[in-house]
Amino acid sequence: MRYELFYWPSIQGRGEFVRLALEEAGAAYTDVARGSAGMAKMMSLLDSTKVEYPPFAPPFLKAGKLLIAQTANILLYLGARHRLAPASEAGRLWAHQLQLTIADFVQEVHDTHHPIASSLYYDDQKPEAKRRAADFLENRVPKYLGYFERVLTRQRGGHLLGARLTYPDLSLFQIVAGMRYAFPNAMRRIERKHRRVVAVHDAVAARPRIAAYLRSDRRIPFNEDGIFRRYPELDE
Amino acid sequence: MRYELFYWPSIQGRGEFVRLALEEAGAAYTDVARGSAGMAKMMSLLDSTKVEYPPFAPPFLKAGKLLIAQTANILLYLGARHRLAPASEAGRLWAHQLQLTIADFVQEVHDTHHPIASSLYYDDQKPEAKRRAADFLENRVPKYLGYFERVLTRQRGGHLLGARLTYPDLSLFQIVAGMRYAFPNAMRRIERKHRRVVAVHDAVAARPRIAAYLRSDRRIPFNEDGIFRRYPELDE
Numbered sequence: 060m061r062y063e064l065f066y067w068p069s070i071q072g073r074g075e076f077v078r079l080a081l082e083e084a085g086a087a088y089t090d091v092a093r094g095s096a097g098m099a100k101m102m103s104l105l106d107s108t109k110v111e112y113p114p115f116a117p118p119f120l121k122a123g124k125l126l127i128a129q130t131a132n133i134l135l136y137l138g139a140r141h142r143l144a145p146a147s148e149a150g151r152l153w154a155h156q157l158q159l160t161i162a163d164f165v166q167e168v169h170d171t172h173h174p175i176a177s178s179l180y181y182d183d184q185k186p187e188a189k190r191r192a193a194d195f196l197e198n199r200v201p202k203y204l205g206y207f208e209r210v211l212t213r214q215r216g217g218h219l220l221g222a223r224l225t226y227p228d229l230s231l232f233q234i235v236a237g238m239r240y241a242f243p244n245a246m247r248r249i250e251r252k253h254r255r256v257v258a259v260h261d262a263v264a265a266r267p268r269i270a271a272y273l274r275s276d277r278r279i280p281f282n283e284d285g286i287f288r289r290y291p292e293l294d295e
Numbered sequence: 296m297r298y299e300l301f302y303w304p305s306i307q308g309r310g311e312f313v314r315l316a317l318e319e320a321g322a323a324y325t326d327v328a329r330g331s332a333g334m335a336k337m338m339s340l341l342d343s344t345k346v347e348y349p350p351f352a353p354p355f356l357k358a359g360k361l362l363i364a365q366t367a368n369i370l371l372y373l374g375a376r377h378r379l380a381p382a383s384e385a386g387r388l389w390a391h392q393l394q395l396t397i398a399d400f401v402q403e404v405h406d407t408h409h410p411i412a413s414s415l416y417y418d419d420q421k422p423e424a425k426r427r428a429a430d431f432l433e434n435r436v437p438k439y440l441g442y443f444e445r446v447l448t449r450q451r452g453g454h455l456l457g458a459r460l461t462y463p464d465l466s467l468f469q470i471v472a473g474m475r476y477a478f479p480n481a482m483r484r485i486e487r488k489h490r491r492v493v494a495v496h497d498a499v500a501a502r503p504r505i506a507a508y509l510r511s512d513r514r515i516p517f518n519e520d521g522i523f524r525r526y527p528e529l530d531e
Contacts, residue, residue, distance in 0.1 A: 111449065112389045115396045115442050127388055129395040131367075136388060152363050152372060153348045159365040160351045166402060174410050175423065176430035187411065187423050194412035206351050213347065 062088035063121035065101045065114075070285035071237075071278075073130045073165065074118040079229040079263075080134055082272040084141035090277065092117075131158045134226045143226040150220065157210070157219055157227040161234060164203045168237065169286045171195050171293060181290070192293035196245045200238070204253045207231060211255035217262060224263070231256065232263035237287030242294040298324035299357035301337045301350075306521035307469075307514075309366045309401065310354040315465040315499075316370055318508040320377035326513065328353075367394045370462045379462040386456065393446070393455055393463040397470060400439045404473065405522045407431050407529060417526070428529035432481045436474070440489045443467060447491035453498060460499070467492065468499035473523030478530040 062081060066074030068090070081088045091097045101117065104110060104126075114128030120136070127133050135155055138144030144154045174191040175184040207219065216222035219231065235257060238246050250257050263269055272278055281287055298317060302310030304326070317324045327333045337353065340346060340362075350364030356372070363369050371391055374380030380390045410427040411420040443455070452458035455467065471493060474482050486493050499505055508514055517523055 108449070112385075112392070113442075113445065113449070114392075115399075115439075125385055125388065127392065129392045132388060132392045132395055135391070149348075149361055152361065152368060155371070156348070156350075156363065156365045156368045159368055163351075163402075166399075170406070170410075174406075175426045176434070178430060178434050187426075190411045190423075194414060198412070198414050203351075206349075209349065213344070213349070 060087075060123050062086055063091050064088050064118060065091050065104065065121070066118040068092040068098065069279065069282070071233075071281060071287075072118075072285050075233055075279075076130050076161075076165075076230045077118050077120065077133050077137070078277070079233060079269065079272075080137045080141070080143055080226050082277075083224070083229055083266065083268050084137065084143060085268055086137075086141060131155065131162050134158055134230075138226045143224070143229075145220065145223075145225070154220060154225045154227055157207075158230060160203070160206070161227060161230045164199075164234060165286060167195060167199055167203075168241070171241075172288050172290060181288075185292075188290070188293060192242075196242060196249075196294075200242075200245070200249055201252070204249060204256050207256050207259075208253045211259065217255075217258060219259070224266070228259050228263055229269075232260045232269075235260035236264075237281065240281040241287040241289050243289075244294045296323075296359050298322055299327050300324050300354060301327050301340065301357070302354040304328040304334065305515065305518070307473075307517060307523075308354075308521050311469055311515075312366050312397075312401075312466045313354050313356060313369050313373070314513070315469060315505065315508075316373045316377070316379055316462050318513075319460070319465055319502065319504055320373065320379060321504055322373075322377060367391065367398050370394055370466075374462045379460070379465075381456065381459075381461070390456060390461050390463055393443075394466060396439070396442070397463060397466045400435075400470060401522060403431060403435055403439075404477070407477075408524050408526060417524075421528070424526070424529060428478075432478060432485075432530075436481070436485055437488070440485060440492050443492050443495075444489045447495065453491075453494060455495070460502070464495050464499055465505075468496045468505075471496035472500075473517065476517040477523040477525050479525075480530045 064077055066072065092101045105114065110126060112126055118130060119126060119128035120133045127136050138154060144151050171192040172181050172188050173184065174187045210219055214221045218224050219227045300313055302308065328337045341350065346362060348362055354366060355362060355364035356369045363372050374390060380387050407428040408417050408424050409420065410423045446455055450457045454460050455463045
């Protein structure tokens with residue numbers, strides 16, 4: 060079965076967490092909106108009144124007859140199918156719990172540049188963004204990364220769930236990569252206290268399929284339309 | 296098995312979505328932090344270095360040997376166990392997808408009064424809160440409730456998944472109840488266009504176990520420490 064991934068074609072965004080899982084799994088997939096007439100296809104699925112289970116927003120994944128939305132939900136599905144999650148119920152719930160915590164973090168990253176409204180430009184909420192980003196870097200990033208560092212200390216084995224890589228590891232890689240892009244100054248300082256988190260990033264980046272993906276043009280570069288944006292005034 | 300729910304004892308908050316599922320299921324549970332020495336027990340579990348799968352934050356549920364955190368994850372678990380979700384994979388994913396969309400909405404509700412930082416008082420971010428709440432009521436609430444209205448139109452049967460009640464219905468009830476508390480003026484206007492969403496609220500409120508729960512002192516009243524807060528200046 061060839062998957063069809065639907066996501067905005069010019070950003071990593073939330074779709075990237077799905078792309079990383081598909082790439083690590085070596086799964087066959089089409090990044091639909093990046094292909095010819097792909098945006099029209101995505102929008103028509105979003106707007107169609109015939110879709111039984113309509114997505115609220117991209118990303119969504121077509122897997123045979125299934126149409127699955129919400130990033131963490133897609134990963135729940137892919138994790139079970141591609142050995143990117145444990146088989147036991149306890150293990151599956153734990154992986155998902157970590158992923159949902161990562162999802163919360165991603166929302167907070169987004170809100171550093173859009174604290175007032177997604178419908179407004181960044182330029183229309185810059186003073187608020189500065190305040191929010193400062194609190195984010197001072198309080199929230201250490202809280203989240205400190206949590207993952209603690210988990211890694213407890214689990215040992217170099218991954219969030221121990222010896223084997225699971226989908227939250229791929230997402231944690233993306234968190235570190237994104238934070239380095241958006242907040243290079245703050246991250247230099249923060250990384251020193253979160254060595255195990257950084258080690259997960261490095262281990263994921265070195266996996267053959269992920270390394271090949273990151274070198275390919277399937278990996279969209281970070282940019283200022285995505286979730287992780289480099290606005291130097293937010294990283295002083 | 297008697298569940299133990301761990302959540303802040305003086306607010307509905309995110310814990311309420313779990314409480315509603317436990318109550319509808321008729322499950323035996325202890326709301327630990329509301330009992331004697333309960334807060335100490337909750338904090339020691341949060342801080343313990345011995346918990347194999349540590350929660351990032353409340354709510355979390357102890358179910359035998361399992362310790363499950365993240366509201367939607369807890370509901371994924373309870374839904375499967377108490378017939379509050381379909382048995383099929385497609386149905387389970389769809390219910391969870393809806394729940395994750397509700398979780399996103401809950402975060403946006405929270406940020407209407409805390410757009411800059413959870414670590415600051417509301418009074419320290421009032422102008423920003425007014426701007427964010429205005430956008431929330433104008434753009435986001437219609438987008439979310441319009442989505443659920445569309446789902447209900449398509450599924451028929453009076454519930455999000457059709458004829459049978461599932462856990463996202465319970466959460467949608469809480470959304471309507473909370474919005475009525477926090478934004479009564481805006482909701483009077485908004486409800487007119489979302490009759491099916493309101494009908495789910497009414498159907499849930501009328502279920503015998505939920506009705507008994509809402510009358511009991513197990514239901515903590517809405518207040519200005521929770522997620523849904525009545526600040527009249529945000530609802531003009």
